[in-house]
Amino acid sequence: MLDYLVQLSSFAAITALMALGLDLMWGLGGMANLGLAGSAAVGAYTAALLGVKLGVAWPLAWVAAGLVAAGSGAVLAGVTARLRGDYLAIVTLGFAEVVQLVASNEIWLTGGTGGIPGVPAPWRGSLRGIAFDAAFAALAWALVLAAALLLARLGASPFGRVLRAIREDETVAAVAGKRVLGFKVRAFAAGSALVGLAGALGAALEGFVSPDNFAVLLTLTVVLALSAGGPGGTWGALLGAVLVTALTEGTRFVADALPALSAVQAAALRQGMIALALILILHLRPAGIVPERPRAIPKEAR
Amino acid sequence: MKHGLTRRAALLGGLALPAVAPSLARAAEPIPIGTLLPLTGAGGAYGPSMAKVAKAVTDEINAGGGVLGRPLGLFTEDDETNPDSGVKAAHKLIDINHVVAICGTWASAVTTAVAPVCWQSKTMLFTVSGADSITKLPHHGYIIRTQPNSHLQALRVADFIAARGAKSFFSLSAQTPFAHDVYTQMTAEFAKKGGKALGDIIYDASKTSFRTEVEKAVAAKPDLIFLNAYAPDLGILLRNIYQAGFSGPRFTPGYAATPKVIASLPKPVTDGLLSYAPSPDPGSPGYKRVKEILGVEPDPYSCQVYDHVSLAALAMAQGKAATSQAIHDNVRAVGDEKGVPVTDAVAGLKAIAAGHAINYSGASGPCKFDAIGDILGCKFRFDLVKNGKSTLLSIS
Amino acid sequence: MIALAQAIVNGLLAGATLAVPAIAFTTIFAVLRFANFAVAGFATLGAYGGWVENTALGVPAVPALAGACLAGGVAAVAVDDAALRGLRRRLRPGEAALAPAIASVAATLLLENVARFLFGNDPRGYNLPVYRDWHLGALAVGPQQLADAAIALVAMAALFLFLGFTRAGRTMRAVADNPGLAALKGIDAVRVGRIATFAAGALAGLGGMLIGFDTSLDPLLGFRVMLSVFAAAVVGGLGSIPGAVAGAFIVGVGEEMATLVVDPAYRTAVGFAAILVVLSLRPAGLFGVRGT
Incomplete structure (x- = not known):
């Protein structure tokens, strides 16, 4: 039981890290990036290739994963800078699709749909069983907390205030003399870095990457986690990630309790329950469980 | 006072129970066994029948008296055809349900992701995934694969095509871990028989039309088109091939040409479709049994999951312990050449209880495995669709 | 050269089918100002509605399209009434409609699983004969694709015709053009929203069934074409019906022509590259208005 919860908490931490990345782009900057699965894949494959093919140690591989994901995020932001709202959402969705196609088809590099097994993780050789799982979960949550603190400070900094201004009205922000493109690109790069790092963590936790890990469903999970938790408020992302993990895995036990249904009906019911619960949360807590606090207007913005 | 008494009685009873009737107490406790199946997502066409068969074979074993005096308790989880979900579900099966084995993993990516979870917790993993790399993982004997690896398939498929008199073929493949290997191995084997491979197009299986891909294949004027597809995309390919005016033979894995796919298509589209699948001997009782359970000609994966559960039960009985270790140590012993031939788990369990060595041959064929867990030299059945119905051509 | 012409023909025919759900998506956006991703789910349920009428009730496939429209329309109104309208009402004026869009994604997952619960995952086919292609010179055209x-x-x-010549249609356009003014004129926005949602759901259902004609039917039908549908609507400009049609043809032809130059496995990628090109020239799509 304990082992199971520890394992799930590692997965929740990975979702939380992605939700934090999205919070920076979407919650603060108002840019609906639905290409998260793509950034996660870029990070995961970077770490996996460095670790497996070149024997790079995990801390370095993870940093590289964040950097490469940040780079791809910056390019994506540059290309899509003029797009807003729904347009941006769909183009970034396309980015994730393209990354998945490359991962599936460039077999020489990525191993294709068979993926890359044997991705190294911290302490995998030295710790066993629950000790390894607990150490990994602790490391993952430590990274989440560090990222959350950083993000909370960023949100209160001038950079965060400009981002929020861009979110509220891009034209006004531009008129106020802010270089909108530069801010957008930096926010996108930083957010993508977190998502890419999360991808690297996922690859290490499973010891495996494959294109199937980065389906659209991954992006939806993170989006739903952040919306349920509360975008723009940093801590909502963490709570939302825990909630979504509890919801997707907890429903398995409900399905176990319904032996009268066929297996496929139980599976359909389970996914239906997850969808319904998320719709309910959006209705009951429209601003998320931890809503963004309205901030006092700072002096320099007046 | 009364309260205290009952509590004391309960306490006493609780203490006494293990001492008085240990066998009785354990007799009621089922042996947990898990299936991890694609019930949703891209593999959704396969999971539901596999779940049905696993449930039926578990019920049969339990009706026959269970394993070592205990019934099997089946836990079915959905892997959503996604490695992340598969890993989480595998943790639930292992850490919460304490299953002795996980049966039926389908997608190669799911199996590869779940495999370390299994071997680290010393839980047996029975899979139907086709990627050659799976059994090459450092799994310490905790993986058993009933699906013949792609090399074996490619050789038999190429021989069959040559024997049908085709001098050339064109291949259309979904992007799978074995698509490329199968094509190159087929090409080499086919060349030995004097035939020529005209090309291979890897398509994106999530599309809803393959007209352009099919037109390219037909334009190469092959004697036969090989469709390395799955159920959802096969239907579209066959329609497009018919529309393009190709009337030659089309050849596909049995797991793509399921009876339900064939039933969902107009008869002219499927007429003359050839398929292959690993197979037991003609008239195998195990195969017939799976056919009864499903009510249609079974797909290869359903046959294999029938054998997964049966093998796990038999190996535990053989090892006289309801543990994963017993399955690990005895899964090869229940396919003893010198043993009594049995074709279902209930008969096998009886024979083992009577002290006989057994030779299990199930719904998917004889279940003998090499050192890394790959199935050994199994037979293949070849089917031809005529008038919307699949008919057996040959087993070899 | 022939290959190019053939790819264009294939793309145009594929685009025509794609246009139907793309119009559905863009219509909801025009009237209700949010991206209703559940269009994918309406398409799936519509396809099953038509399938029930076609196979269980024995209605020929083309008249059974009415069942697809009905199932898609009813599903759309039910989802909107139960899950989406309440979220729209809470939006502040000018606020981006993210909450209803996200809820609609969850609704897609819900509808997919309603279909799965009722019909299972097995592929289903319509009772519809299949024809060989007609050859017009060097070009091959499928009669079914032409009919679709x-x-x-x-x-x-x-x-x-509905939008141009009926009262309800004109009201819908009035709401789409200027919701504030329409409200001042005393137009019942909820009712107009319902009519628009039903019409869009019906179109999505019809589109789902047309896609099912050429493929087979399973709970993921809508999900598979979702990306191309949204892409088509975005290229054309969200909220513009002619735009959605043009976008569908661009995406359809683009993906087919892509197979001539790159590995067919990358079809979708080239489709997206085309979108990026269009949007970098016109950020609000071909027929879109800047700022929406």
Whole structure:
């Protein structure tokens, strides 16, 4: 039981890290990036290739994963800078699709749909069983907390205030003399870095990457986690990630309790329950469980 | 006072129970066994029948008296055809349900992701995934694969095509871990028989039309088109091939040409479709049994999951312990050449209880495995669709 | 050269079918100002509605399209009434409609699983004969694809007539053009929203069934075409019906032509590259208005 919860908490931490990345782009900057699965894949494959093919140690591989994901995020932001709202959402969705196609088809590099097994993780050789799982979960949550603190400070900094201004009205922000493109690109790069790092963590936790890990469903999970938790408020992302993990895995036990249904009906019911619960949360807590606090207007913005 | 008494009685009873009737107490406790199946997502066409068969074979074993005096308790989880979900579900099966084995993993990516979870917790993993790399993982004997690896398939498929008199073929493949290997191995084997491979197009299986891909294949004027597809995309390919005016033979894995796919298509589209699948001997009782359970000609994966559960039960009985270790140590012993031939788990369990060595041959064929867990030299059945119905051509 | 012409023909026919759900998506956006991703789910349920009428009730496939429209329309109104309208009402004026869009994604997952619960994952087919392609010179054209395209064009024409010549249609356009003014004039926005949602759901259902004609039917039908549908609507400009039609043709032809130059496995990638090119020239799509 304990082992199971520890394992799930590692997965929740990975979702939380992605939700934090999205919070920076979407919650603060108002840019609906639905290409998260793509950034996660870029990070995961970077770490996996460095670790497996070149024997790079995990801390370095993870940093590289964040950097490469940040780079791809910056390019994506540059290309899509003029797009807003729904347009941006769909183009970034396309980015994730393209990354998945490359991962599936460039077999020489990525191993294709068979993926890359044997991705190294911290302490995998030295710790066993629950000790390894607990150490990994602790490391993952430590990274989440560090990222959350950083993000909370960023949100209160001038950079965060400009981002929020861009979110509220891009034209006004531009008129106020802010270089909108530069801010957008930096926010996108930083957010993508977190998502890419999360991808690297996922690859290490499973010891495996494959294109199937980065389906659209991954992006939806993170989006739903952040919306349920509360975008723009940093801590909502963490709570939302825990909630979504509890919801997707907890429903398995409900399905176990319904032996009268066929297996496929139980599976359909389970996914239906997850969808319904998320719709309910959006209705009951429209601003998320931890809503963004309205901030006092700072002096320099007046 | 009364309260205290009952509590004391309960306490006493609780203490006494293990001492008085240990066998009785354990007799009621089922042996947990898990299936991890694609019930949703891209593999959704396969999971539901596999779940049905696993449930039926578990019920049969339990009706026959269970394993070592205990019934099997089946836990079915959905892997959503996604490695992340598969890993989480595998943790639930292992850490919460304490299953002795996980049966039926389908997608190669799911199996590869779940495999370390299994071997680290010393839980047996029975899979139907086709990627050659799976059994090459450092799994310490905790993986058993009933699906013949792609090399074996490619050789038999190429021989069959040559024997049908085709001098050339064109291949259309979904992007799978074995698509490329199968094509190159087929090409080499086919060349030995004097035939020529005209090309291979890897398509994106999530599309809803393959007209352009099919037109390219037909334009190469092959004697036969090989469709390395799955159920959802096969239907579209066959329609497009018919529309393009190709009337030659089309050849596909049995797991793509399921009876339900064939039933969902107009008869002219499927007429003359050839398929292959690993197979037991003609008239195998195990195969017939799976056919009864499903009510249609079974797909290869359903046959294999029938054998997964049966093998796990038999190996535990053989090892006289309801543990994963017993399955690990005895899964090869229940396919003893010198043993009594049995074709279902209930008969096998009886024979083992009577002290006989057994030779299990199930719904998917004889279940003998090499050192890394790959199935050994199994037979293949070849089917031809005529008038919307699949008919057996040959087993070899 | 022939290959190029053939790819264009294939792309145009595929685009005509794609246009129907793309119009559905863009219509909801025009009237209700949010991206209703559940269009994918309406398409799936519509396809099953038509399938029930076709196989269980024995209605021929083309008349059974009415069942697809009904199932798609009813599903759309039910989802909107139960899950989406309440979220829209809470939006502040000018606020981006993210909450209803996200809820609609969850609704897609819900509808997919309603279909799965009722019908299972097994592929289903319509009772519909299949024909060999006609050869017009060097070009091959599928009679069914032509028929699908014709049905799609009829549906589009019907929508144009509805919007242009009926009271309800004109009201819908008034709301789409200026919701504030429409409200001042005393137009019942909820009712107009319902009519628009039903019409869009019906179109999505019809589109789902047309896609099912050429493929087979399973709970993921809508999900598979979702990306191409949204892409088509975005290229054309969200909220513009002619735009959605143009976008569908661009995406359809783009993906087919892509197979001539790159590995067919990358079809989708080239489709997206085309979108990026269009949007970098016109950030609000071909027919879109800047700022929406």
